[in-house]
Amino acid sequence: MRVALFVTCVNDTLFPDTGRAVVRLLRRLGVEADFPRAQTCCGQMHANTGYRDEAVRLARRSVAALRGYDAVVVPSGSCAAMIREQYPKLAGSSGPFADAVAQVVPKTYELTEFLVDVLGVTDVGAYFPHKVTYHPTCHSLRGIHLGDRPLTLLRQVKGLELVPLPGAEECCGFGGTFALKNAEVSAAMCADKVRAVLDTGAEVLCAADNSCLMHIGGMLGRQKSGVRVTHLAEILCSTETAGAR
C-alpha cells in the first residue's frame, strides 16, 4: 500500500513534532509513509475567507501532489474535511481537476480513521502516563464524523487517564480567520472552552487539529494555566522508551 502523508501547512510550519509523530507511529505499525514534496496547503483558509480562486489553485496543487497513492493520511480533521467536503464543490462535475479530486477524495483519511478503519488497530502500543482530556474539533466531529475513534485509541494508551470534557462538542472559537475578524466573540468562545478544560483537572488537552489547539493553547498559555496542548498523534506515538520527539 502506497501511503502519502499530507502533513498540512500548519503542522509543517509550526508543529513539526506532530508530523514526526505520525511518521514514527505509522512506521511502528509497519507503514512507510511518503511525503510528497510538492504539497503545501489544502487551501481552506482561502476558501473559508472567501478567496475562491486562490483556494482552487491550492486545491489543484494538492490533488496533483496526492493522486496516485492508495491512501492519504492527514493529521488534521479540518484539512481532511476541506479535501473531502469542499474539493468536490470547488472542482465541479467534470474536467481533469474533477477527475483528480474524485480519485483523491475517497482515499483521504484523517489519522484516526486510517488507524482504526484501514489498519484496523485500536491499541497502537502507546504509553503516556498523564491525565488527558480530548476536545473533538468541529470539523472532525460534524465535518467528517470521526465519532469515537479518537477516544477508542486514547483508551488503549497505557498509563493514560482520560477525563471527559464538559460541553466538548462546542466550538473553541478558532474558525481560521474568524479568530481575527471576530476576535472578541472568538475570545469569548475560547474563554468558555478554557474554563471547561480547567474544570476537568487534566494536565494535557489533546485534539485532532493543531489549529484549534493553537487557539485554546494560546489562551491557556496567556493565563499561565499550566495545562499544555498536544496533538493526538504525539500521544499515540509516545512509548515507554521514546517520547513523541
Next chain:
Amino acid sequence: MSVTFLGMPPTRPFPRNAARALRDSQLRFNLRKATRTIRARRASVVAEAPDWAGLREAGRAIKEHTLRNLDRYLVRLEEAVTAAGGHVHWAADAAEANRIVAGLVKATGETEVVKVKSMATQEIGLNEALLEHGITAYETDLAELIVQLGDDQPSHILVPAIHRNRAEIREIFAEHMAGWGRPAPEDLTDDPAALAEAARLHLRERFLKTKVAISGANFAIAETGTMVVLESEGNGRMCLTLPRTLISVVGIEKVLPTWRDLEVFLQLLPRSSTGERMNPYTSMWTGAAEGQEFHLVLLDNGRTGVLADEVGRQALRCIRCSACLNVCPVYERAGGHAYGSVYPGPIGAILTPQLRGMGSELDRSLPYASSLCGACYEVCPVAIDIPSVLVDLRSRARHPWPERAGMAAAGWVLERSGRLARLQRAAGRLRRLTPRRLPGPLAGWTDTRDLPEMPEESFREWWDRTDGGRR
C-alpha cells in the same frame, strides 16, 4: 433597484455590535441560560423521535420541490383562498405590503389592530408603517409585548425577548403597561406566574374590543387554501377568531403543496423550536368564516431574487424554528441585536445579506459572523447547509484591501513548495525575534492569546535532513 427593508436599518458591522454586547454581562448570562435550556429540551425530544433523519429529509425534499414549483403552487393557493371566500393580494416589497395592509385596515374604519407574532410583519416594519397612517398595532404574544412595551427590538426569532430576564420584565410591565391599556397591578413581583397574569389581564381587554387582527402564517396549503399558525399562548387563537377582519401577511416561501405535507412539518417544527412534542395551539383556517373578512397578503420582498441563486436558495426552506440560533456559539455570545436584522443568528447571517444585498458594511460582515462550526446545519430540521451558504456569500463579498494583500501574499507563498520552504527557513532563523504582540488586524489574536513558538526547523526540513527519520 430599491434596497429590501428588513425591519431595521443596517447598523455598524457585526464585530463592533458584538463587541458591545459582549461587555453586557447580564445579557450574556440571560442568553447563555436561555439558549442552553432550549437546546437541551430540543435535543431530548429530537432524540426520542423514532426516525428524525427521515423526517428531516422529508422536510427538506418537500420544501425543495415546492420552491422549484413555486409559481404553480402560489397560483393554486390564490385560487383556493379565493374560492373559500378570502381575498388575495400580492406585494413585491415591504412598502407595497404595508400600503396594502394600511388600506385594508382603513377601509374597516378602525384605528387599532391586534397582532399575532409574525416574522413577516416584523420584516416589513408593519407596526411603524401603520402608525404613520394613525393605526396602532398591539402585539399580543407575551415576548413581543415585552419588546413593544420596552420600546426595544426583538433579538430572537422565536423568543424575541430572550435578552430580558424576569426582573427586567417586571420593570417594563410596571413602568409601561399603563401607557398601552390596562396597567400592571401595583404589587407586581417578578414571579413568572404573576408576570403572566398581568399580561393576560392586559391583553384580554385588548382582544375583546379590537375588530381587526393581523397575523402571519407558518404554512399556507396550496391544495385547500388553508392557513396554519402554531403558537404556545393562545393569543393567536384569540386574534384569529374574535375580530371581524383578519389580515395575514405571508412570505411566498411558506406555501406547502398539500394538507398531507403538514404531517411532516407539525412534527419537525415544535420539536425544533420550543423543544416540545407538540405546541399547545395549532390554528387552521380556510378562507373567511361567516361574518368575517379574510385577506391574504403574499409577500416577496427579495425572495424571488434569493430563489434565483443556486447555492443560497436553500435558505428559503427555513421554517423559522430558531434551532440554529439556540445552538450557535456566536449567537449565544453576541445576542440577536448584533445582526442588525429581524433575522438574527446563523439563518439571519445567510438570509439578511441575500435579501438585503451586501451594500452596507453590516451586511458584508454577516457572512463572517460564524466560525463555521457546523452546529446550525446539524440541527436544522430542513437541512439548510448554512456553512456552505456562508462560504459562498463570503466568496462574493468585497474584501478590505489589507486582507486582500495578505491573502494574495499567502497564496503566492503556498503556490510553490520551494517558496514555502524558504519562508519556513527564514522564520526558523528569526524565531527569537517573534514579537509577543502583533500589529494591526493581527492584534486580535495576541490581545488574548499567546502565539505558538516558531520551531527551529519545519517538518519539511526535518524530512530532508533525516530522510523521513530513517537517518
